[in-house]
Amino acid sequence: MPKFERHVFVCQNARPAGAPRISCAKDGVTDLAPQLQQHSRAAGLKGRVRINKAGCLDQCEHGPVVVVYPEAVWYGNVQPGDAEEIVLEHLVGGRPVERLRLAEECLNTDSCPHRPA
Amino acid sequence: MPKFERHVFVCQNARPAGAPRISCAKDGVTDLAPQLQQHSRAAGLKGRVRINKAGCLDQCEHGPVVVVYPEAVWYGNVQPGDAEEIVLEHLVGGRPVERLRLAEECLNTDSCPHRPA
Numbered sequence: 001m002p003k004f005e006r007h008v009f010v011c012q013n014a015r016p017a018g019a020p021r022i023s024c025a026k027d028g029v030t031d032l033a034p035q036l037q038q039h040s041r042a043a044g045l046k047g048r049v050r051i052n053k054a055g056c057l058d059q060c061e062h063g064p065v066v067v068v069y070p071e072a073v074w075y076g077n078v079q080p081g082d083a084e085e086i087v088l089e090h091l092v093g094g095r096p097v098e099r100l101r102l103a104e105e106c107l108n109t110d111s112c113p114h115r116p117a
Numbered sequence: 118m119p120k121f122e123r124h125v126f127v128c129q130n131a132r133p134a135g136a137p138r139i140s141c142a143k144d145g146v147t148d149l150a151p152q153l154q155q156h157s158r159a160a161g162l163k164g165r166v167r168i169n170k171a172g173c174l175d176q177c178e179h180g181p182v183v184v185v186y187p188e189a190v191w192y193g194n195v196q197p198g199d200a201e202e203i204v205l206e207h208l209v210g211g212r213p214v215e216r217l218r219l220a221e222e223c224l225n226t227d228s229c230p231h232r233p234a
Binding site: 053 | 120167172174186
């Protein structure tokens with residue numbers, strides 16, 4: 001087993017109260033990476049898929065944010081309750097979860113209408 | 118500018134002293150992500166390439182470890198002084214830095230001879 005078949009990064013960024021951009025690591029998100037890990041192990045993906053904690057992924061207005069490589073599928077507003085669906089549909093089945101995908105017009109661009117001016 | 122052209126993850130894991138596996142975040146590695154960020158900005162890659170901090174990438178014996186997606190190129194024993202070469206050769210030029218690549222027989226496998234038994 002060489003490279004991971006998929007490598008999943010879960011933003012853990014927490015800003016101080018009052019920061020202009022919001023934080024992925026707000027209430028509940030601390031459960032997201034462990035939930036993904038638990039469902040991934042249960043699905044037999046240990047060693048093939050890695051669920052990784054990450055610093056700020058810079059899509060803050062759409063957090064909690066997750067990105068899956070090598071296909072570069074971005075998810076936004078992911079809740080711990082979404083973890084099982086992401087694992088079974090995407091990581092096992094190879095079908096990204098469309099309802100959670102971050103809109104192309106919001107991804108990695110200052111013109112995203114949700115960013116502060 | 119939609120998806121990042123490249124997304125670079127730099128392990129920041131620090132274990133307590135005496136842990137069986139070593140840590141990427143030992144002396145000096147705290148300078149690695151900032152060095153990559155600085156050279157990336159200087160090369161005009163802001164917004165196109167993201168240098169990201171990451172939790173444990175699980176290749177601990179070869180740390181400090183860096184992985185570049187979407188091509189899934191893994192680097193080991195990366196020092197802050199290697200940052201400029203990675204940026205100019207790989208992130209700008211598209212040529213991975215072969216001397217820093219993690220050996221295939223060590224990547225993501227319990228049979229890596231450098232792992233503790």
